[in-house]
Amino acid sequence: MLAVERHRMIVDKLQRAGTVRVSELSQELRVTEKTIREDLEKLERSGRLTRIHGGAVQTSEESDRPLTLQIPNTQNMQEKAEIAEAAVRLIDRGDIIALDGGSTTLEIAKQLVNEELTVLTNDVMIIRELAIKDQIQLIVPGGYRRHNHLIGTHNLDWIRSLNVQKAFVSATGIHPEFGLTVFIDDLIEQKKAWIACAQAAYAVVDHSKFDKTALVTFAQLDEVDLFLTDSGISPAVLEAYSSQGIEIRTAGKEE
Numbered sequence: 001m002l003a004v005e006r007h008r009m010i011v012d013k014l015q016r017a018g019t020v021r022v023s024e025l026s027q028e029l030r031v032t033e034k035t036i037r038e039d040l041e042k043l044e045r046s047g048r049l050t051r052i053h054g055g056a057v058q059t060s061e062e063s064d065r066p067l068t069l070q071i072p073n074t075q076n077m078q079e080k081a082e083i084a085e086a087a088v089r090l091i092d093r094g095d096i097i098a099l100d101g102g103s104t105t106l107e108i109a110k111q112l113v114n115e116e117l118t119v120l121t122n123d124v125m126i127i128r129e130l131a132i133k134d135q136i137q138l139i140v141p142g143g144y145r146r147h148n149h150l151i152g153t154h155n156l157d158w159i160r161s162l163n164v165q166k167a168f169v170s171a172t173g174i175h176p177e178f179g180l181t182v183f184i185d186d187l188i189e190q191k192k193a194w195i196a197c198a199q200a201a202y203a204v205v206d207h208s209k210f211d212k213t214a215l216v217t218f219a220q221l222d223e224v225d226l227f228l229t230d231s232g233i234s235p236a237v238l239e240a241y242s243s244q245g246i247e248i249r250t251a252g253k254e255e
Contacts, residue, residue, distance in 0.1 A: 001029060001030075001031070002215070003039065003042075004183045004184075004215050006029055006031070006035075006036075006039055007039060007042070007043060007048075008184070009028075009029065010025060010036075010039060010040070010043065010049075010056075011043065011048055011049070013025075014048075014049055014056065014057075014058055015058070018057065018058055019052075019055060019056070019057045019058075020040075020049075020055050020056050021054055021055035022036045022037055022040070022054055022055050023054070024055075025039075025055075040055075040056045043056070044056070077103075077107075078230075079206040079207065079230035079231075079232055079251075080103060080104040080107050080206055080230075081107055081111075082230045082231065082251035082252060083104055083107070083204050083205075083206060083228050083229060083230055083251050084104060084107035084108040084110070084111050084204070085111060085251065086228050086249065086251040086252070087108045087168055087202065087204055087228055088108060088111045088112060090166065090202065091112070091117070091166065093115055093116055093117065094116050094117065095117055095118070095165045095166060096118040096120075096162075096163065096164050096165050096166075097117070097118070097119055097120070097164065097165060097166045097167065097168065098119075098120045098121065098164050098166070098167040098168065098194045098197065098198060099119055099120070099121040099123065099126050099168055100121075100122075100123070100167070100168060100169040100170050100190075100191060100194055101121070101122060101123035101125075101126070101148060101149045101170065101187070102123070102170030102204075103170075104170055104204045104205070104206065105121075105123065105126060105168050105169075105170055105204060106123065106125050106126055106129065108168060108204070109121075109126045109129040109130050110129055112130070112133065112136065114133040114134065114135045114136060115135050115136070116135055116136075117135070117136045117137070118136070118137040118139065119136055119137070119138055119139065120139045120140075120141065120159070120162070120164065121138075121139075121140065122140065122141055122143065122149055122150040122151070122190055123148055123149060123150075124145065124148045124149070124150065125148050127140060141155040141158070141159055142155060143155065146184075146186055149186075149187060149190075151186050151187070151190060153189060156189055156190070156193045159190075159193040159194070159196075159197055160193050160196045160197050161197070162197045163197075163199075164194075164197045164198045164199065165198065165199050165200065166198060166199070166200050166201075166202060167194040167195060167197065167198035167200070167201045167202065168202050168204050169191055169194055169195060169201060169202070169203055169204070169219075169224075170203075170204060170205065171203060171205055171209060171214075171218075172209065172212070172214035173209055173212035173213045173214040174203070174205055174209050174210045174211070174212065174221070174227070175210075175211060175212065175213045176211075176221065176240070176241070176244060178213045178217050179217045179218075179219055179220040179221055179223075180203060180217065180218055180219040180220075180221070180223075180224070181212075181213050181214035181215065181216060181217050181218070182214050182215070182216055182218060183214045183215045183216070184216075185215070185216045187218070188216050188217075188218040191218040191219065192218055192219065195219055195223055195224070200225045200226070201219075201223065201224050201225050202224065202225060202226050202227075202228055203224045203226070203227045203228065204228045205227065205228070205229055206229060206230050206232070207229050207230050207231075207232040207233035207234070207237075208232075209229075210229070210233060210237050210241070211237065221241075221244070221246050222245075222246075225247070226247050226248075226249055227241075227246065227247065227248040227249070228248075228249055228251065229248060229249075229250060229251065230250065230251050231250050231251060231252055233248070233250060238250070
């Protein structure tokens with residue numbers, strides 16, 4: 001079993017039970033207790049749990065929430081806000097846009113002005129953010145909920161048939177060889193559908209995502225029209241991708 005699959009199962013059990021024990025996880029997942037302890041350490045670093053002697057519990061932020069919505073990734077929030085601001089400048093009144101799930105696209109939703117606009121999204125947090133903006137027509141493809149995302153294979157052909165001007169997609173890793181990647185394979189068909197239905201596809205990714213690779217590829221670099229990132233990207237990385245014909249725009253710098 002891959003580490004990402006163990007992590008997913010550990011988090012799912014933690015959300016159901018509120019606590020997990022190393023010995024029980026070792027038996028259930030058929031790995032050593034040392035491996036489980038390493039898994040818990042990684043999950044604690046990502047803010048998904050708090051380790052205790054012999055196991056782990058939910059973080060206080062998660063356990064206090066009335067719903068089991070996953071708290072969005074709060075790393076590099078200043079950078080994500082910069083990217084969101086640059087993304088919003090690409091959106092015109094009356095546009096039909098798609099917002100993929102993720103913390104950066106959530107920032108885009110927060111910065112959208114309450115004006116004539118059509119937004120498609122499968123992110124529960126974005127839906128909650130936009131529901132109060134009554135001038136924005138909100139379209140939700142539906143499906144079953146997995147953490148903060150609505151996932152369903154029955155609506156993908158319908159999504160691909162839509163006339164979307166601009167799609168904003170997120171990724172866990174951006175790599176010259178492996179393209180745009182994520183850890184959760186349930187999300188890849190939805191991401192592919194956003195790109196397929198859009199006249200222009202924009203990847204909104206902070207600088208830490210470049211030259212990184214996750215488990216599953218959902219698009220190659222040339223399938224994206226523009227990469228929006230923050231000013232933290234190094235000149236060397238920027239030059240390496242630009243030399244391959246990949247257009248990257250740094251937040252705060254307009255052409």
